[in-house]
Amino acid sequence: MVLKAARGAGMPLGCAEDLARIAPLLAKDNTLSLIVGLLKVPLDRPVLEEGSLRRGHPVLTAIASLDLAAAGIEARVEDEIDASLAQMMQQVEIPAGPFEVDTAVWDRLNAFAAKMLVPETEASRLAGAGAGLTDND
């Protein structure tokens, strides 16, 4: 759901994948609402200035900080949320669900995800996009 929601919010797919990977960590701590907040933030790309990543969306900044560090390039993060996200993204062990998710949070994520849904048309239905109309024998 987080992957779909992040895509619906316009996040680049490769970054949405990284965010979705840590969703169970947030769900386990009942802090999945953090992601809802992140999906409302403009998706600005971070800029590396004097060894610090600035002015970027927290998810893009956290990912860039880890990437650049792995490439041996100094890239400090100054924002607490950026640093917290980066720390979670470094975790190897991700807990397994299912987790109870607050209905309001789920609905907000669902609303973002719904932005990627394509309305069905008569043409697509008749083209047999999925399965047959019935399969009785």
Added chain:
Amino acid sequence: MTAALSDPIAQVALRPPSTVMRLRRMGAMFPTRLSFLRTLLRDLAAENAQVTRPVWEMDEGGFGHAVYTLRLGGFDYSLVAISTDLPPELRTDRVIATAWDTAYVLYDGIPDAAEIARIVASAPHQEASRYTARDLVLSRANKSVRLFQHTVDALKSGGQPDAQMVRDIGYLMRTTAVYGNGKFGIADRAHIASRPFLGGPFAAEMLTVWLIRGFTHDLVEHVGGAALDPVLKRHLGIGNSTGLGMAPFLVSHPRLLDSWMQVRETALARVAAHPKLTADQQAQLHAMAARASRHMEDWNVPDEIAAARITELRKDWPEVQALLKRSLAGDYPIAAVLVASKAWFEDTQELLIALLLEPFGALIDGLTECLANPFTAQIDPAMDVAVLRDLIARDWDWALALDFDSKTETAQFWYVSEAKQEPRLGLRHEEEGAELESPLDIARQVATLAFALEGKIGSVAELVMAQPEQRFAVRRVQSLAIAPYGEIRDNLIGEDCLPIDMLRCKLSFFGASKFDPKSDRWTRITLFQGAPLFDELQGAEACWLPCFGE
């Protein structure tokens, strides 16, 4: 002198991904002894698993619920089966249906009365209900109205169902969905991934379907008031209708797809390295070739393209058997057969490959331990973009050769429909919605990345910081470099892409047979047809390709 344990197992070179990972060939695959359901049946047999039925609360019409239990690898599992009276107008196999003849939950443990009541109340509503981590798999199935009722009538009148009908239909019910891995609140796959025998891909789902099959036999005997002839019963598997919903899985799990393919190709490479075959191995291969021939006689489908391919297979097969007769007693016989097989079309080649694996369980069955792959694709940010460019040039030449400015190479787009929230395939230049397409356009994304890399220097980290929209394609390129069978090497948005090929590949790994395409985007199949019944697991070794009457 015997080989030391540390000696490597001999194998020839694997067939290259450029040969194996083409849609046409993937769409010609057949089940093998490495398929998930065959692996499960061997495990059940090795464990001497005993299926019991502690609960059977069914009325005369066959409506009510039942519980089946078995112990596997030190854990108890139960199938809770619910049969409801479904008005004919509500019976549809589409995944978007809202009512079914039967519903099922594979339960972790043995459910008490309260848990049975919970499942009986919730499972018939399927996706509309919420489940718990004790629920491992959720499924539902509809009756084959013709065969179920005919069988009931035959049993009630003291006879048996018509053998021709049993052969032609081959199942009493069709599953229309088998959900696992955390959907609707059921347990995540990680919950059972480390357990013996359920850690393999779709093992819990296959166990569920095998138990469902037994339930359908019990149900028809209950309503009919008499026992089925075991020969007929054994031929009654579980039908399944599979549509586009299954296709994106192969694209979204490249590391897993690589593992499945590597296992099969490694098995073939090991078998092909045999310098000599024993007389028994030769006899087994001849017997299996004859079995394949009988199977093809039973395999009749209305789809013209599929029927023509089966006809060509039947035409080729006597030549295949003649080749086996000429070759199996010689040196490196399997390798020689594989070379000679290139004269035939993909379907014949792939059926022959499935056949050649059959007698060599001791050599290849252990490879099934490698079918599961817990790893996801990782990005290597330290890689120099020049190296990334080289990888694209080496592994993605087929993608770079495509003209994505042309209408034919961009003719289709994958999307998720608003009404059904299911994967769909649209015509880009005729339908709306392409701006919301799902990311199955891997070849096009990598071609775009290649263009973006022109003239660039520095690390991947710097590239994807400046261009995060390239992160997905970078990861695919880097992943393919270490998992070479992880990508379908065809354009999945091109005019020629037939989703049915993706479905057949995945279903063949499940162990499905009797592929019966209903269009280029959905197919009927059967699972566990000809497979051992609950009390026949000692026959688990010999159930490749069902043949009626055996």
